[in-house]
Amino acid sequence: MAETRIEKDTMGEIAVPSDRYWGAQTQRSLKYFQAGAGRDTMPRELIKAFGILKKAAALANVELKLLDKERGDLITQVANEVIAGKLDDHFPLVIWQTGSGTQTNMNVNEVISNRAIEIAGGVMGSKKPIHPNDDVNKAQSSNDTFPTAMHIAAVEVLSAVAEAVKELKQTLEVKARANADVIKIGRTHLMDAVPLSLGQEISGWAKMLDNDLQRIAVTLPHLYELALGGTAVGTGLNTHPEFAVKAAVKIAALTNQPFVSAPNKFEALAGHDALVFAHGALKTLACSLMKIANDVRWLASGPRAGLGEISIPENEPGSSIMPGKVNPTQSEALTMICAQVLGNDVALNIGAASGTFELNAFKPLMIHNFTHSAKLLAKGAEASTQHRS
Amino acid sequence: MKKSLMLVTALNPHIGYDNAAKIAKKAHAEGTTLKEAALALGLVKAEDFDKWIKPEEMITPGM
Numbered sequence: 001m002a003e004t005r006i007e008k009d010t011m012g013e014i015a016v017p018s019d020r021y022w023g024a025q026t027q028r029s030l031k032y033f034q035a036g037a038g039r040d041t042m043p044r045e046l047i048k049a050f051g052i053l054k055k056a057a058a059l060a061n062v063e064l065k066l067l068d069k070e071r072g073d074l075i076t077q078v079a080n081e082v083i084a085g086k087l088d089d090h091f092p093l094v095i096w097q098t099g100s101g102t103q104t105n106m107n108v109n110e111v112i113s114n115r116a117i118e119i120a121g122g123v124m125g126s127k128k129p130i131h132p133n134d135d136v137n138k139a140q141s142s143n144d145t146f147p148t149a150m151h152i153a154a155v156e157v158l159s160a161v162a163e164a165v166k167e168l169k170q171t172l173e174v175k176a177r178a179n180a181d182v183i184k185i186g187r188t189h190l191m192d193a194v195p196l197s198l199g200q201e202i203s204g205w206a207k208m209l210d211n212d213l214q215r216i217a218v219t220l221p222h223l224y225e226l227a228l229g230g231t232a233v234g235t236g237l238n239t240h241p242e243f244a245v246k247a248a249v250k251i252a253a254l255t256n257q258p259f260v261s262a263p264n265k266f267e268a269l270a271g272h273d274a275l276v277f278a279h280g281a282l283k284t285l286a287c288s289l290m291k292i293a294n295d296v297r298w299l300a301s302g303p304r305a306g307l308g309e310i311s312i313p314e315n316e317p318g319s320s321i322m323p324g325k326v327n328p329t330q331s332e333a334l335t336m337i338c339a340q341v342l343g344n345d346v347a348l349n350i351g352a353a354s355g356t357f358e359l360n361a362f363k364p365l366m367i368h369n370f371t372h373s374a375k376l377l378a379k380g381a382e383a384s385t386q387h388r389s
Numbered sequence: 390m391k392k393s394l395m396l397v398t399a400l401n402p403h404i405g406y407d408n409a410a411k412i413a414k415k416a417h418a419e420g421t422t423l424k425e426a427a428l429a430l431g432l433v434k435a436e437d438f439d440k441w442i443k444p445e446e447m448i449t450p451g452m
Contacts (some may be wrong), residue, residue, distance in 0.1 A: 236451075
């Protein structure tokens with residue numbers, strides 16, 4: 001490190017790079033947790049979600065007269081910067097840290113605290129006028145903020161998946177109509193069967209995606225339930241009785257999504273079945289896409305010694321030694337994405353099944369895999385729509 | 390339950406996270422109760438401690 005300043009937490013002093021807003025706890029996390037450094041960092045969607053919930057919490061606490069307006073305004077101003085992505089370089093922590101995501105919650109608290117102090121003309125690290133725990137984290141615990149951020153992030157990435165799948169579905173519906181009269185031989189068990197039209201065959205693919213969209217929509221209501229207000233174990237210790245509902249209403253307004261306060265905070269901290277169910281819909285989508293992509297590449301096989309029933313785009317040279325070769329690369333990328341999503345599902349299931357007593361401590365793993373799957377599927381479906389014949 | 394150091398969490402809104410941590414750490418290091426540590430550090434008065442640390446009042450929101 002070139003220039004440093006001294007930050008303090010309850011463990012003592014530690015040097016932090018002067019040009020970073022994070023504090024002592026973030027710096028300790030960087031020291032103790034290096035697996036995945038620079039690669040498996042917390043998803044941008046989760047950091048943005050944290051900005052939204054810190055803003056909502058500050059606004060609720062000001063209304064409840066537990067935080068003065070000046071402090072509330074400072075926290076809100078910096079939370080807006082977090083939401084806009086202006087402070088992304090100040091969130092370096094990896095997934096493979098504490099299972100509650102406490103270090104990331106504190107990373108957010110520290111960055112908001114120090115940036116607010118800078119705006120207020122104070123001394124970074126002094127925790128005055130904005131304390132990371134007492135002000136930014138007021139009426140909150142990592143145990144309720146992290147799962148709240150997980151649900152906000154999950155809803156955001158799912159809407160991107162739904163949009164991309166909808167477009168692919170519509171593209172297939174157009175193809176189905178255009179090929180309604182192209183009669184071909186059907187195949188069962190890979191062997192010749194009775195005839196159908198190419199349009200009929202493609203309509204089956206479109207309907208699979210239509211069903212997947214409906215399944216994704218069904219998972220949303222549980223994801224709309226937010227843990228915020230449960231604090232450390234779900235009881236709501238150190239919160240105002242109206243805090244949970246007020247904060248959820250503000251998050252709903254900020255995101256334009258129908259988020260509500262979870263009816264049972266013990267479930268919201270200890271069980272993440274909503275994410276399992278929603279990833280189940282992504283897993284199902286992956287199964288659909290893998291079948292469709294495999295059919296496409298088989299039907300396009302050849303050009304002289306394959307099935308050769310359909311043609312797919314010739315986007316790039318397929319071989320370094322065989323001149324003129326073209327391969328079904330979009331299908332290959334998409335089927336690899338689907339395989340990855342099925343693998344992500346296994347890890348996410350193990351994480352969700354491994355909660356103990358009042359907390360699930362596999363939270364970063366779960367949201368990492370969830371956002372990874374959703375982003376891959378959204379881009380994969382988008383590419384299949386764009387790079388079609 | 391009454392021996393648990395994490396009852397100290399109820400002091401956060403009154404004396405701040407950093408002071409509450411000092412109490413928990415001192416009690417842990419010296420094998421004392423939270424109350425003994427709090428009084429020794431002069432961070433909380435005995436009557437306030439008894440008023441603020443009540444497990445039966447820690448199971449609901451109550452700020």
